[in-house]
Amino acid sequence: QSALTQPASVSGSPGQSITISCTGTSSDVGGYNYVSWYQQHPGKAPKLMIYDVSKRPSGVSNRFSGSKSGNTASLTISGLQAEDEADYYCCSYAGSSTLVFGGGTKLTVL
């Protein structure tokens, strides 16, 4: 069971859009519609941003959206704001009652 693959870092200017990819296999990302995304600011606990590939919890800005194609899931943040600067982790169900996280992506708002 290997970690999902995310880019180590992405960056964008305020107002721009960025996309973070999360690549797995047919045994995890590609096999189930149970991909979630978490935002983590330094020294804080993770926060759920997207669940079930593309659903947004109550209270999360509609600037955050999720999608999936094959074995790759994506998180898109539009209208980038300074407070979006954080680490982002994808997570997928991997069968056999287990979950697997991605390695994390550091988002820098320039």
Place this chain on the structure above:
Amino acid sequence: EVQLVQSGAEVKKPGESLKISCKGSGYSFTSYWIGWVRQMPGKGLEWMGIIYPGDSDTRYSPSFQGQVTISADKSISTAYLQWSSLKASDTAMYYCARHESGIAGDMDVWGKGTTVTVSS
């Protein structure tokens, strides 16, 4: 308010045992799976395992099977993560989180984390 309150920071020596806790409130504790997540210093999140407090059904990540024990006491709405013999490599932040919709589901509520430091 739905919340998970974790026990305080621990400093232990290699070989010692440890049990950290996660107390749920504001919801039916026995109706949701509780998972544990490790974050080593400067590293990413790792899913360790999960327990259903209603019947103590427990599942482990293959990476953590045999290394830790997850348990729960539903009478006091508390889940636990324990080690019988700590190693320096167990030094990390440990989070508990509620699985909103079953084992496969997302983690919608998180504790603030418990820092475990293992050093001689």
